[in-house]
Amino acid sequence: MTELSLRHIKKSYGHVEVLKGIDHQVPDGTFFTLLGPSGCGKTTLLRVIAGFVTPSVGSVHFGSEDVTGVPPHRREIGMVFQDYALFPDKSVFDNVAYGLRARRVPKEEIRRSVNEYLERVGLEGFGERLPTALSGGQRQRVALARALVVGPRVLLMDEPLSNLDAALRVQMRDVIRSLQLETKTTTIFVTHDQEEALAMSDTIAVMKDGRIDQCGAPDDVYRNPKTAYVSKFVGSANLLQAKPVERCNDGICRFEVEGSNFAGRIMSEANDGRYLVVARPENLGIRKAAAAPGECELSGVVISTQFQGYRTSYRVKLKSGSEVNVETFGEMDGSPLTRGDEVIVSFQDKCIFVPEASQ
Amino acid sequence: MNRFLPWGLLSLLALAFLLLFIAYPIIGILLRSFIDESGEFSLEGFFIFLNQGRYLEALANSIILGLSVTFCCTVVGVFLAFIVARFDIPFSNIVFLLPLSVLIIPELISAQSWIMVFGNNGLVTHLLDAFGIPFPRFYGWFGLIYVMTLTYYVHIFLAALAALRGFDHSLEEAGQSLGTAPLTTYVKVVFPTIIPAVLSAGLIVFTLVVGNFAIAISLGQRVPLLSVLTYRSFISELGGNPTMQSTLATVSILLVALVLFLQRWYISKRDYQMVAGRTPPRSKLKGWKSWAATGVAGLVIVLSLLPALVVLAGSFTVSRGPVMYWGQFTLDNYTRILDFNLGVVGNSLKFASLATLLGVTFATLVSYLLVKKRSALSSTLDYLLLLPLTISGTVLGISLAQGFNSGPMVLTGTAALMVLAMMLRRLPFGVRNASSNLHNISNSLEEASVSLGVPPGRTFFNVVLPLMAPGIAAAAILTWVTTVAELSASVVIYQAGQETLPIQIFRLINSDLMARASAFGVINMVIILVPVFIGIRVMKVKLFSS
Ligand SMILES: Nc1ncnc2c1ncn2[C@@H]1O[C@H](COP(=O)(O)OP(=O)(O)O)[C@@H](O)[C@H]1O
Ligand SMILES: [Mg+2]
Numbered sequence: 007m008t009e010l011s012l013r014h015i016k017k018s019y020g021h022v023e024v025l026k027g028i029d030h031q032v033p034d035g036t037f038f039t040l041l042g043p044s045g046c047g048k049t050t051l052l053r054v055i056a057g058f059v060t061p062s063v064g065s066v067h068f069g070s071e072d073v074t075g076v077p078p079h080r081r082e083i084g085m086v087f088q089d090y091a092l093f094p095d096k097s098v099f100d101n102v103a104y105g106l107r108a109r110r111v112p113k114e115e116i117r118r119s120v121n122e123y124l125e126r127v128g129l130e131g132f133g134e135r136l137p138t139a140l141s142g143g144q145r146q147r148v149a150l151a152r153a154l155v156v157g158p159r160v161l162l163m164d165e166p167l168s169n170l171d172a173a174l175r176v177q178m179r180d181v182i183r184s185l186q187l188e189t190k191t192t193t194i195f196v197t198h199d200q201e202e203a204l205a206m207s208d209t210i211a212v213m214k215d216g217r218i219d220q221c222g223a224p225d226d227v228y229r230n231p232k233t234a235y236v237s238k239f240v241g242s243a244n245l246l247q248a249k250p251v252e253r254c255n256d257g258i259c260r261f262e263v264e265g266s267n268f269a270g271r272i273m274s275e276a277n278d279g280r281y282l283v284v285a286r287p288e289n290l291g292i293r294k295a296a297a298a299p300g301e302c303e304l305s306g307v308v309i310s311t312q313f314q315g316y317r318t319s320y321r322v323k324l325k326s327g328s329e330v331n332v333e334t335f336g337e338m339d340g341s342p343l344t345r346g347d348e349v350i351v352s353f354q355d356k357c358i359f360v361p362e363a364s365q
Numbered sequence: 366m367n368r369f370l371p372w373g374l375l376s377l378l379a380l381a382f383l384l385l386f387i388a389y390p391i392i393g394i395l396l397r398s399f400i401d402e403s404g405e406f407s408l409e410g411f412f413i414f415l416n417q418g419r420y421l422e423a424l425a426n427s428i429i430l431g432l433s434v435t436f437c438c439t440v441v442g443v444f445l446a447f448i449v450a451r452f453d454i455p456f457s458n459i460v461f462l463l464p465l466s467v468l469i470i471p472e473l474i475s476a477q478s479w480i481m482v483f484g485n486n487g488l489v490t491h492l493l494d495a496f497g498i499p500f501p502r503f504y505g506w507f508g509l510i511y512v513m514t515l516t517y518y519v520h521i522f523l524a525a526l527a528a529l530r531g532f533d534h535s536l537e538e539a540g541q542s543l544g545t546a547p548l549t550t551y552v553k554v555v556f557p558t559i560i561p562a563v564l565s566a567g568l569i570v571f572t573l574v575v576g577n578f579a580i581a582i583s584l585g586q587r588v589p590l591l592s593v594l595t596y597r598s599f600i601s602e603l604g605g606n607p608t609m610q611s612t613l614a615t616v617s618i619l620l621v622a623l624v625l626f627l628q629r630w631y632i633s634k635r636d637y638q639m640v641a642g643r644t645p646p647r648s649k650l651k652g653w654k655s656w657a658a659t660g661v662a663g664l665v666i667v668l669s670l671l672p673a674l675v676v677l678a679g680s681f682t683v684s685r686g687p688v689m690y691w692g693q694f695t696l697d698n699y700t701r702i703l704d705f706n707l708g709v710v711g712n713s714l715k716f717a718s719l720a721t722l723l724g725v726t727f728a729t730l731v732s733y734l735l736v737k738k739r740s741a742l743s744s745t746l747d748y749l750l751l752l753p754l755t756i757s758g759t760v761l762g763i764s765l766a767q768g769f770n771s772g773p774m775v776l777t778g779t780a781a782l783m784v785l786a787m788m789l790r791r792l793p794f795g796v797r798n799a800s801s802n803l804h805n806i807s808n809s810l811e812e813a814s815v816s817l818g819v820p821p822g823r824t825f826f827n828v829v830l831p832l833m834a835p836g837i838a839a840a841a842i843l844t845w846v847t848t849v850a851e852l853s854a855s856v857v858i859y860q861a862g863q864e865t866l867p868i869q870i871f872r873l874i875n876s877d878l879m880a881r882a883s884a885f886g887v888i889n890m891v892i893i894l895v896p897v898f899i900g901i902r903v904m905k906v907k908l909f910s911s
Contacts, residue, residue, distance in 0.1 A: 056816060078815045079824075085816040091809035095831050105817030149813075156817060 008068050008159040008192050009034045010055065015064035017050055017216075024050050025061070026216035032209070035190040037183065041203040041240070042213030048196040051213075052162050055194060057081050068159050084153030084191075086163040090145040092137040098124070098148050099133035105156035123151040126185060143174045150182060154189055161186070161193040167202065179206050200240045204228060212236045214364075232273045234360050237284045244290070244330040248283040248359055261359060264326045267301050268357055276361030283357050287333040291352035292320055292343065302353040306330070308343050318342075322351055371822060372738040379731050380742050383749040386785060390768030391752060394760070395618065397767065398611035410612030419589055424616065427591040430509055431571040437514040438570050439563060442521030445665055448658050450529040453647045455659060459666055466669045467519045468843075469893050471850035472512075473579035473867055473874075474886040478672035479503070479512050480583065481679055481879050486687050488675075508584040513577065515668055517570045524566035528559035561631070568628035572621045576757025578853035579867075583874055591617050592853075596759050599766070599857055607767065614760040622755040673890060679883030687877035698884035706869065710888060713865040716780065716855075717848040717892075720787035724848075725841045727788070728795030729833065733825065735796070736803040737811075750793050758853025762786055766858045778860045786854040791844045798840035799833060806832050835906060842900040846893050866892070 010032040017025040024047045032038040040048045053059040055066055057078035065074040073081050084105075085091075092101050102120045111119070124130050127147035137145055146166055153161055166182070167175045183206050186193050197203055203210045204224040211221040212235075220227055220236045231237035234245055248261040248268060261268040263283050270283070299305045306324040320332045320343060332351060343349060401407035414420045449460050482488050483503040490500045501507060581590045595613040650658055683693040702710070731750070735743055753761065765786055769776035776782040806829060814824040830837075852867040859868055866889040873882035900906040 056812075058812060058815075077820070078812075079818050079820045081816075082818070083816050085813060087809040087813060089807055089809055091807060091813040093810065093814075093828055104814065104819075108818040152813075152817070162816075 010038075010160055010192055010194070011067040012051075012055070013065045013067065015051070015054055015061045015066070017047075017054060017059060018062050024216050025054070028064070028216075028218060030211065030218060030221065032192060032194065035192055036208040037186050037193045037195060037206060039195045039197060039203040039207040039210045040213055041197055041200060041210050043198055043239070046213045047216040048198075048213055049164055052164050052194060052196050055160065056083055056085060056162050082156070082159045084156060084158030084161045086146070086149045086153050086161070086166045088165045088168055090137070090142075090149045090169075092145055092148055092152075094137055096136075097133060098129065098135050098137065098140070101137065101148055102133075102152045102155055104152060109156065119155050120151075123155040124148075126154075126188075127151045127181060142170050143178060146170065146178060147181065150185065154185060154191065157189075158191065161191045162196075163193065164196045165198070166195075167197070168199070175202070182206065204240070210240070212239055214239075230273060230358065231284060232360060233364060234282050234284070234362065235364055237360060241286060242331065244285045244287065245282045246285075246324075246328055246330070247362065248281045250279060250281060259359065263353075264304050264324060264328070266299055266304055268353065269302065270355070270357035270359055272359045274361060276363065278361075278363060280362040281359045282362050283353070284360055285330070285353050285357055287319070287331040288317075288335070289354065289356045290330065290332040291354060292322070292332045292334060292349050293352070294343065295348040295350050299350050302355065302357065304330075304351050304353070306349060306351060308345055308347045308349055310345060311343060320349075322349060324351070372734060373740055373742075375730060376734050376738070376740055376742045376746065379727070379734060380746055380749070382727070383746065383752075385774075386765075387749055387752045387789060390761075390764035391618070391756060393768045394611045394614050394764040396611075397607060398615040401608055407608075410608040410615075413609065414612050414616065420594065420613070423589040423591045423594045424620075426588055427575050427617075427620075430506075430513070430588075430590065431574040433506075433510050434513040434517060434574045435567045435571045437510060438518040438521045439567055441514060441518040441665060442523075442566075443525045443559070443563060445518075445662055446522050446525035446529055448662050450526055451647060452655075452658055453649045454655075454662055456663065456666070460662065463666065463669055464519050464523060465897070466673070467516065468846050468897065469890055470670075470672050471579070471852075471867060471886075471889060471893070472516050472577070473583070473850070473852055473870055474676055474889065475516055475672045476512050476580045476583040477870065477874050477879065477882055477886060478675040478679075479508065479515075480874070481675050481689070481883075482671075483508065486689060486877070486879070488689075488691060504584050505587045509580065509588065512580050512584060513574055516580065517573055518665075519669075520570050520573075521563055521566045524562040525559055528562035529555070565628055565632055568624050568631070572624050572754075575617065575620060575624075576759070576853075578757065578759050578856075579871070582871075591620075592757055592759050595763065596853075596857065599759075599763050610763055610767070614756075614763055617760055618756055621757065625755055676883045676886040676890070679880055680887045682880050682883075684878070684880035687879070689880055698880050701881065702884055702888070706885075708862070709864050709866055709869045709885070710892075712863060713849060713867075713889070713892065716783050716787060716863075716865060717845060717851075719784045720791075720848040721841055721844045723784065724788040724791055724795050724844045725799070725837060728792060728799040728840050728844075729830075729837050732796045732800030732803055732836075733829065733833070736800050737806075737808070737829075750796055753789050754793050758786075758790055758851065758855075759857060761790060762854035762857030765789075765854070777858065780863060782858050783855055783863055783865075786858060787848040787851045788844075790851065790854060791847045795840040795844050798843060799836045801836040801839070802833055803829075803836070838900060838904055838906045842896050842906060845896050849889065849893050 012028050012030045015025055015028040016023065028051060040051060042048055050059055054061050057073070057076060061074070065072055067073065068081070093104065096104070099120055102123060103116050106116045106119060120133070121130070124133060127150055129144060129147055129151070132140070132144070137148065140148065167178050170178060179202060195206065207224055209221060210224055210227050211218045212227065213219065214235055220232045227236065228241050231240065231243070237243040237245065246263050248263045250259060251262050252260040254272065257271055258269050259272050261270070261281065261283065268283060272281070295305055304324050306322040308320055309323045309329070310321040312319045317333050317335045321329055322332060323329050330351060398410050399406055399408065401409050445460070448454060480487065480503065483490060483500065487503065493500045576592060578592050578596060582593050582596065585593055591613065595610065595617060598610045598613055679689065680698050681694045681696070683690040683695045683697070731746065735746060756764070765782055766777050769782060810828055811821070811824050814828045815821055819827060850867060852871055855865055856868050856871060859865070866885050870882045870885045870889065873885065
C-alpha cells in the first residue's frame with residue numbers, strides 16, 4: 007500500500023547533529039528494522055517518520071505524497087511504544103477503538119473491527135478489562151491491535167519488546183511478524199537487539215552515529231558485513247589485521263594475516279589500504295596441529311573450551327597474541343580438544359575483508 | 366513555526382496574564398514606595414517608617430507575634446503528632462479530621478467564636494464574672510497567640526506526622542539497644558530527624574501569621590501589627606498618602622520574601638529525603654500516661670472544632686446589640702438574612718464560583734504547560750507563580766487596587782477585580798494540586814493518541830484531562846474553600862454592593878453584633894462544607910495527598 011522514502015534526512019539539536027543524512031526507500035509491505043546501539047538516532051529517525059520531529063533537512067514521503075510538513079495526526083500512522091502507552095483509564099476495547107472513533111467510523115463497524123483485531127492478537131474476551139489488569143505481553147498486544155486496527159499506512163514500533171522478559175520477547179516476535187505479514191503493513195521496527203532484527207525483518211538497516219552503515223536482508227547483512235562495525239554488531243566476529251599483498255583478481259584478493267597467506271573478497275574499499283579479515287566463529291575450522299599451517303590457516307593454543315551441547319566453543323590464542331573464537335557443531339573427528347592443545351585454525355575460503363578504519 | 370502553536374501561544378498568554386495581574390501590581394507597589402507625592406524619587410516613606418515609632422513598633426510586634434505563634438504551634442503540633450504516631454489513643458481517627466476543620470472553619474469565624482467565648486461579652490467571661498473571678502483581657506497578645514495557634518498548628522502537626530511516620534524505626538531501636546531509655550532515645554534520635562520538616566513548616570506558619578489579617582484585626586486593637594496598619598493606611602488614607610501604603614506593603618513583602626527565601630534555602634541545603642523505613646508500631650499506653658495523652662489530644666481536638674459549635678449555637682441565640690441571651694433561641698438571625706442580605710450570599714457564591722472556575726482552568730492549563738510543554742517561557746512562569754506566596758492578602762488587595770485604578774485598564778471597584786484577587790491568592794497551590802498526577806503521565810500516551818489521528822488539542826481533552834481529574838478536583842475544592850473564606854484581599858477592594866459573607870461577618874464583628882455574624886458564619890461554613898463533603902465522600906478526592 008505505502009512505500010516509504012526518506013530523502014537526505016538530517017536533524018540537529020543545537021550543534022549536535024543526531025541524524026547525518028539518511029536516504030532510504032522502504033518498499034511497500036516490508037518489515038524494515040533500524041538496528042543500532044543506544045544513542046545512534048533510531049528513535050529520532052522514527053519520530054521524524056511519525057512527524058513528532060521535524061527534520062532540519064530532507065523530506066519524508068509516503069508513496070508519492072510528501073508528508074514532511076504534515077502533522078503526525080494526519081499522517082495515518084500506527085505507533086507502538088516501549089512503555090505500551092495504553093490509556094490507563096480506558097478499557098481494552100476503548101483503547102483499540104480509540105483511533106476508529108477519531109475517524110468517525112460507525113459504531114457497529116467499530117465493534118466488529120475491534121473484536122476482529124483483539125482476536126488476531128489472541129485477546130478475545132479481554133475487551134472489558136482495564137490495562138492495569140493485563141500482563142506486559144498482553145498490554146503490548148493491545149497496543150499492537152490499537153495501532154493496526156486503523157489500517158495505518160506505516161506502522162512504527164520503538165523497541166516494543168524491550169520491557170518484556172526473554173521468553174515473552176521471543177513469543178511476541180512471532181505475533182508481530184505474522185500480523186505484519188497478514189496485514190501487509192509497511193513496518194519500521196526499532197531495536198538494539200540484533201537477534202530480534204535478524205529473526206523478524208525483511209530488511210535491516212544498521213545505524214551508527216546518525217547514519218545507516220549498511221542495509222540489506224538479514225542473511226546478507228550477517229554474511230556480508232561491509233564494515234567492521236556491522237560485523238561486530240550483527241552476530242559475533244573475529245577480526246584480525248590483514249595486509250593486502252596482491253592486486254585483486256576476479257574479486258578475490260590476497261592478504262597476509264599474522265604471517266600466513268589469505269585470500270578472500272573485499273567487502274568495501276579501504277581508503278588507506280588497511281584491512282581487517284572478518285570470520286564468524288562458526289565458519290572457522292579447528293584441528294590438532296600436526297603440520298605447519300597452510301594457506302588461510304593460523305596456529306595457536308586452546309585457552310578455553312565450552313561444551314554447549316549441539317556446539318562447542320573454543321577460545322584460541324594465536325602466535326601473535328590475538329585471540330579468536332571458534333565454534334564447532336556436532337562431534338569432532340578424533341579426540342576432543344582440551345586446554346593447552348596446539349591447534350591450527352582454518353579460515354577456509356569464507357574470509358572476507360573490511361576496511362580497518364571506519365569511514 | 367506550527368510547533369509553537371498552540372502551546373507556545375498559550376504559554377505566552379499565561380505569562381502575559383501573570384505579568385499583568387501579579388508582577389505589574391507588585392512591582393508597582395514596590396516602586397511607589399520610593400516615590401513621593403510629587404512623583405519624584407524619595408525615601409520619605411521609609412524615613413517616616415523608621416522615625417515614627419508606631420510603624421517600627423508594628424513591625425516588631427508582627428515579628429514577635431510570628432515567633433510566639435510559631436513556637437506555640439510547634440509545641441502543640443509536634444506533641445499531637447507524636448501522640449498520634451506512637452500511641453493507640455481512643456479517638457485517633459478524629460485527629461485526621463483536624464486538617465479539615467481548619468479548611469471548614471475560616472479564621473475569621475474562629476476569631477469571632479473565641480471572642481464570643483472569652484471576649485468582653487463572652488460566655489466564659491460572664492460565667493467567671495458571676496463568680497467574681499476577673500478574666501484576663503482576651504483582646505491583645507493573649508487572644509492573638511491563642512487563636513492563631515489553634516488556626517495554624519495543623520501545618521506543623523501534618524509536617525511532623527509525616528516525618529514521624531517516615532522515620533525509620535530501626536534507628537530508634539538501635540538507640541535503645543545501646544542502653545538509652547525510650548524517652549531519651551526519642552529526644553536524642555527521633556526529634557533531630559523531624560526538625561527539618563518542622564522548621565520548614567514553621568517558617569511557613571511565620572509568614573502566615575505576619576500576613577494574617579482576619580484574626581489580627583479582630584483581636585489586635587491594642588497591639589499595632591504590620592498587616593492591620595497596612596490595611597488602615599489604605600482605608601483611612603484613600604486619596605491620602607499612597608507612599609505610606611506602598612512603603613508598608615513593601616516592608617511586609619520583603620519580610621515574607623526573606624523568610625520564604627530562608628525556607629527554600631534551608632530545604633535545598635538539607636538532605637530533606639528521609640529513608641522510608643518501617644512504620645513504627647503504635648503502642649498502647651497505660652494508667653495516668655494514657656489519661657494524660659488522651660486528655661491533651663482530646664483538648665486540642667475539642668478546641669479546634671469548638672468554634673463551629675459556638676457559632677452554630679450563637680446563630681440561634683437571641684441577642685440585643687452586643688449582648689447575647691444564651692439559652693434563648695430564635696430564628697431571627699436567619700430570617701434577617703433572608704429578608705435583607707441574600708445579596709451577600711449571592712455575591713459570595715458568584716465571586717467564588719467565578720474565581721474557582723477561572724483559577725482551576727488557569728491552574729490546569731499552566732500545570733500542563735509547565736510539566737509537559739516546557740519552553741523558553743517556562744522558568745519565568747515558574748517564578749511568577751511563586752509571587753503570590755510572598756504577599757499577604759492585604760498587600761495583594763492594595764497592589765491590585767493601586768495598579769488598576771488608572772491608566773488603560775481601570776478595574777478598581779469592579780467585580781472583576783474581586784474575582785481576580787480571590788483567584789490569584791490560591792493560584793500557586795492550585796497549580797501544585799493540578800499537576801500532582803501529571804508527572805506520572807508518560808509523554809508516549811499523548812503521542813499514541815496523536816498517532817491515531819487525534820490532534821494535540823483534542824488529545825489533551827481526551828487523554829490528559831481525565832488523568833489529571835483527581836488533581837483538578839482537589840484544586841477546585843481547595844480553591845473554592847479558600848475563595849469563599851477570603852477576606853483580607855477582598856475587604857480592601859470591595860465596593861458597596863459587593864459584600865461577601867466574610868466581609869459582612871467582619872463588619873458585624875466590628876459592630877459587636879455576634880449573633881447576626883454567627884448566622885452568616887454558619888451559612889459560610891455550609892457553603893464551604895458541601896463541596897468538601899461531596900468531593901471526599903462521593904468523588905473520593907484526596908485533598909491532602911500532595
Ligand atoms: N530533543 C532532543 N534534544 C537534544 N538531543 C536529543 C533530543 N532527542 C534526542 N537527542 C539526542 O540524539 C541522540 C540520539 O537519540 P535517540 O534517537 O533517542 O537514540 P536511540 O533511540 O538510537 O537510542 C542522543 O544522543 C540524544 O541525546
Ligand atoms: Mg530510542
